[in-house]
Amino acid sequence: MSRACRQAIHASLRERLLNKAIIQLNQVKTHFPYRKNWRGQPAEWLRAVDGVNLDIVAGECLGLVGESGCGKSTLGRSILCMAPVVSGSVLFHGKEIQGLNDAKLRPLRPKMQMVFQDPRASLNPKMTVLQILQEALFICPGFDHRRSLERSAELLDTVDLRPEHLFRYPHEFSGGQQQRICIARALATEPEFIVFDEATSALDVSVQAQVINLMADLQQRLNLTYLFISHDLSIMEQVCHRIAVMYAGRIMEVQRAQALFGSPRHPYTKVLRDALPVADPRQRRELATLPGEVPSLVHPPSGCRFHTRCVYATDVCRDAEPRMSVIDTGNWVRCHHHEHLQANDELKAQPLNRSTEIKETP
Amino acid sequence: MMKSNTSVSQPVLRVRNLKVDFPSSRGRVRILEGVNFSLYPGEILALVGETGCGKSVTAKSILNLLPRSGVHRHGEVFLDGCDLMKLSNAAMRPFRGRRIAMIFQNPQSSINPVFTLGEQIFRLIRMYLSDEIKAVQQRLNISGRAAVGQIAKERFEEVGLTDVERLLKSYAHQISGGMAQRYRIATALLSSPEVLIADEATSALDVTVQSHILKLLRSLCRRKGTSIVFITHDLGIAAQMCDRVAVMYSGRIVETAPTLSIFEAPRHPYTQGLLAAVPRLGSGKRLANIPGMIPDLANPPAGCRFHPRCPQVMACCKEEKPPQQDIDEQHQVACYLYGEHVPCLPTGHSRQPQGAIVE
Ligand SMILES: Nc1ncnc2c1ncn2[C@@H]1O[C@H](COP(=O)(O)OP(=O)(O)OP(=O)(O)O)[C@@H](O)[C@H]1O
Ligand SMILES: Nc1ncnc2c1ncn2[C@@H]1O[C@H](COP(=O)(O)OP(=O)(O)OP(=O)(O)O)[C@@H](O)[C@H]1O
Ligand code: SF4
Ligand code: SF4
Ligand SMILES: [Mg+2]
Numbered sequence: 231m232s233r234a235c236r237q238a239i240h241a242s243l244r245e246r247l248l249n250k251a252i253i254q255l256n257q258v259k260t261h262f263p264y265r266k267n268w269r270g271q272p273a274e275w276l277r278a279v280d281g282v283n284l285d286i287v288a289g290e291c292l293g294l295v296g297e298s299g300c301g302k303s304t305l306g307r308s309i310l311c312m313a314p315v316v317s318g319s320v321l322f323h324g325k326e327i328q329g330l331n332d333a334k335l336r337p338l339r340p341k342m343q344m345v346f347q348d349p350r351a352s353l354n355p356k357m358t359v360l361q362i363l364q365e366a367l368f369i370c371p372g373f374d375h376r377r378s379l380e381r382s383a384e385l386l387d388t389v390d391l392r393p394e395h396l397f398r399y400p401h402e403f404s405g406g407q408q409q410r411i412c413i414a415r416a417l418a419t420e421p422e423f424i425v426f427d428e429a430t431s432a433l434d435v436s437v438q439a440q441v442i443n444l445m446a447d448l449q450q451r452l453n454l455t456y457l458f459i460s461h462d463l464s465i466m467e468q469v470c471h472r473i474a475v476m477y478a479g480r481i482m483e484v485q486r487a488q489a490l491f492g493s494p495r496h497p498y499t500k501v502l503r504d505a506l507p508v509a510d511p512r513q514r515r516e517l518a519t520l521p522g523e524v525p526s527l528v529h530p531p532s533g534c535r536f537h538t539r540c541v542y543a544t545d546v547c548r549d550a551e552p553r554m555s556v557i558d559t560g561n562w563v564r565c566h567h568h569e570h571l572q573a574n575d576e577l578k579a580q581p582l583n584r585s586t587e588i589k590e591t592p
Numbered sequence: 593m594m595k596s597n598t599s600v601s602q603p604v605l606r607v608r609n610l611k612v613d614f615p616s617s618r619g620r621v622r623i624l625e626g627v628n629f630s631l632y633p634g635e636i637l638a639l640v641g642e643t644g645c646g647k648s649v650t651a652k653s654i655l656n657l658l659p660r661s662g663v664h665r666h667g668e669v670f671l672d673g674c675d676l677m678k679l680s681n682a683a684m685r686p687f688r689g690r691r692i693a694m695i696f697q698n699p700q701s702s703i704n705p706v707f708t709l710g711e712q713i714f715r716l717i718r719m720y721l722s723d724e725i726k727a728v729q730q731r732l733n734i735s736g737r738a739a740v741g742q743i744a745k746e747r748f749e750e751v752g753l754t755d756v757e758r759l760l761k762s763y764a765h766q767i768s769g770g771m772a773q774r775y776r777i778a779t780a781l782l783s784s785p786e787v788l789i790a791d792e793a794t795s796a797l798d799v800t801v802q803s804h805i806l807k808l809l810r811s812l813c814r815r816k817g818t819s820i821v822f823i824t825h826d827l828g829i830a831a832q833m834c835d836r837v838a839v840m841y842s843g844r845i846v847e848t849a850p851t852l853s854i855f856e857a858p859r860h861p862y863t864q865g866l867l868a869a870v871p872r873l874g875s876g877k878r879l880a881n882i883p884g885m886i887p888d889l890a891n892p893p894a895g896c897r898f899h900p901r902c903p904q905v906m907a908c909c910k911e912e913k914p915p916q917q918d919i920d921e922q923h924q925v926a927c928y929l930y931g932e933h934v935p936c937l938p939t940g941h942s943r944q945p946q947g948a949i950v951e
């Protein structure tokens with residue numbers, strides 16, 4: 231997507247944010263039962279998503295990045311009503327979809343799709359590609375068996391596969407080809423909103439570039455809205471309009487994609503940037519890792535959830551949960567010291583009893 | 593750290609002219625058409641290439657893990673002078689997992705879904721680490737069972753997995769993609785293998801966990817002399833931690849060179865295209881890609897399989913497979929643009945690119 235076009239989208243994004251988002255999450259909590267008491271009822275919960283507020287605007291690509299196991303996939307599933315949301319609300323076009331029964335959800339299903347991380351696991355090995363696509367087409371209103379062959383071939387063409395691939399089984403394809411079949415299947419129902427859960431992490435760079443460019447074109451042509459979950463920061467910077475950074479079940483920062491890694495506001499975002507392997511052997515550097523332990527989602531840390539591993543942490547971080555500080559429309563950060571950090575990027579925060587240091591990019 | 597003495601020491605793993613045919617609805621498909629590479633002690637070799645070019649098939653055929661029915665393998669795979677291709681499936685068993693370990697692509701689907709992670713890793717620990725179990729038992733004065741649990745805990749923590757108690761009781765579908773991948777890494781390292789084949793081992797991990805794992809593997813190479821084939825599509829990883837890079841295209845390795853040469857002086861037109869497609873932070877451009885489609889393996893292009901997409905294609909490219917040429921001792925490339933000898937050309941033909949743009 232060209233820069234000018236992205237900026238244009240950006241201008242209109244502000245406006246639309248003020249109006250209405252296609253998806254609005256309000257204090258969404260998705261918990262899994264963790265330990266049962268003697269009655270067999272859950273006594274403790276694993277808080278995979280724990281109070282997420284997020285607006286996704288029609289026509290945007292919102293990135294979601296975060297540590298492994300912090301709840302990104304679960305958040306994606308929660309939006310599509312595929313995970314046990316325990317409280318909070320999920321609005322789709324302003325209407326509550328959380329807690330709807332199957333019959334009420336059915337007309338909404340084709341409008342929201344998900345492409346998963348592991349294509350092998352999400353394609354039925356006993357079905358040919360044609361059957362897989364037909365199955366997806368079947369839930370659309372006005373399904374026509376005769377036309378479905380033609381439509382399936384069309385779909386494969388959109389993802390750069392050949393019509394003869396229709397009659398093959400998933401195991402006959404490589405990982406990247408399988409992922410494209412998944413994308414074709416997601417497009418089958420002409421959705422409005424698609425969650426890409428690490429959909430490009432199995433692809434090599436040139437095919438990834440094709441798929442990403444394809445996604446961007448489809449987005450503009452069909453006015454699609456994406457939630458793009460990924461670990462690949464450089465890809466995200468290219469395709470996303472805004473990026474949300476998640477840590478231990480909470481969103482820590484939402485920022486414009488171009489600004490996020492250039493001037494990260496949250497200390498965790500900074501670590502992410504510095505851990506990125508740069509494709510240049512002359513710039514070999516110590517890749518940043520996080521000190522300490524991955525926080526437990528059953529007993530999350532008090533106050534700011536990042537305090538156990540943050541080099542800028544102070545007493546207040548341990549005691550109080552930081553509020554959302556709005557930077558401008560649609561962009562915000564959750565950190566007690568963000569202004570301080572922003573004013574002085576190199577700053578070594580007040581007395582810290584930790585020896586680790588976040589390395590700066592050379 | 594670059595290896596400079598790779599040409600001196602003997603390779604641990606040597607793959608020569610590996611060919612693999614698969615049956616398909618449209619006749620036999622030649623997936624690999626002569627893969628050659630060597631892996632030296634303590635080095636990390638990156639294997640990169642387009643999706644579907646046969647990286648995973650190469651890895652699986654080294655361990656003879658391809659489906660049984662109708663698959664033909666030819667060529668030689670030497671591990672320490674022993675040709676693995678000649679071994680029966682039973683004779684392979686002591687090699688598989690023990691001397692050559694593999695981390696599979698698609699972490700979640702490669703974990704057995706009907707057993708908990710604990711049941712699986714305990715079995716492996718009993719199989720590979722009987723000495724360590726005894727040592728731990730004596731050191732901590734605990735039962736064998738507890739010792740196994742203790743080792744599992746240590747190994748999980750080594751790959752950055754916490755909340756071990758819960759994970760041991762979980763099934764594959766109850767853990768996240770990144771956890772599954774780290775679990776696979778932990779189990780692959782149990783046997784202290786000589787050769788580790790890591791197929792997209794960090795693609796489901798976030799960057800901080802990824803750098804943790806990369807450091808772990810790097811230190812493993814230094815400490816124990818383990819050699820790693822790192823199959824990846826992330827050229828960033830190749831640049832940051834691999835000693836050499838092998839670039840694969842449609843069933844063949846088209847270029848092999850030390851990391852620095854690949855990035856600074858790529859020779860093969862496909863490698864050049866691949867590097868141009870690397871996304872970089874802050875560039876803000878539309879991603880470049882290599883035009884054209886991945887070749888259909890049932891009906892591959894004649895001659896150089898890259899010729900329909902190659903911007904520098906010449907007449908001779910369409911006729912015969914280009915042989916491997918030495919640019920220097922450590923840099924090999926299979927392309928007619930290099931080397932003296934062009935067998936399919938009448939003498940006197942200048943190697944002028946046909947039509948296409950060369951910058
Ligand atoms: N069905 C389930 N039952 C119990 N726990 C679950 C289930 N699904 C996910 N979890 C737990 O929820 C947490 C978040 O998982 P999730 O898959 O959302 O992580 P993620 O952020 O997508 O990680 P990754 O980047 O590794 O894919 C993990 O601790 C996981 O073990
Ligand atoms: N069991 C099988 N039966 C038939 N064809 C197969 C089988 N397994 C793989 N193939 C084919 O072999 C080719 C190479 O597959 P392979 O999985 O090795 O690709 P890859 O290089 O690992 O790609 P990726 O980066 O996407 O994982 C593909 O074209 C695929 O369609
Ligand atoms: S609130 Fe405190 S602990 Fe949390 S990120 Fe900011 S400085 Fe670090
Ligand atoms: S052999 Fe010919 S077609 Fe193949 S890469 Fe070299 S120049 Fe291009
Ligand atoms: Mg996930």
Ligand SMILES: [Mg+2]
Binds near residue numbers: 404648
């Ligand atoms: Mg593969």
